[in-house]
Amino acid sequence: MEYQSTITCPACGRADTETMPTDACQIRYTCKVCGLEMRPKRGDCCVFCSYGSVPCPPMQETRRASQ
Numbered sequence: 001m002e003y004q005s006t007i008t009c010p011a012c013g014r015a016d017t018e019t020m021p022t023d024a025c026q027i028r029y030t031c032k033v034c035g036l037e038m039r040p041k042r043g044d045c046c047v048f049c050s051y052g053s054v055p056c057p058p059m060q061e062t063r064r065a066s067q
Contacts, residue, residue, distance in 0.1 A: 001060055005052035011036045020048050022057045 003022065008015045009031040016032060025046035029038045041050040048056045055063070 001057055002054045003057065005048045005054040005056075007038075007048060007052045009034060009036055009038065010051065018048075018052075020052075020054075020056050025049075025056055025058065 003019055004017055005020055006015050006017045007029055012031060012034040014031055014033040018029075020026065025040075026048060027040060027046055029047040029051070030036070031038065038047050038051055040046050044050040045059060046056050048054065049059055054060070
């Protein structure tokens with residue numbers, strides 16, 4: 001299980017590595033440079049699943065269980 005993900009702003013390209021919550025999905029993330037408030041894309045549970053390098057821990061667990 002990975003707990004850090006690099007989230008990349010679709011507007012300005014800023015990339016920041018963040019620690020993901022383990023017990024919930026994060027539905028908002030504000031870019032530290034341009035201020036864009038990111039929200040999950042349709043079909044994704046959180047901003048890490050939409051814009052991160054690693055999906056959130058609940059999705060990692062779901063994928064692991066289905067393998």
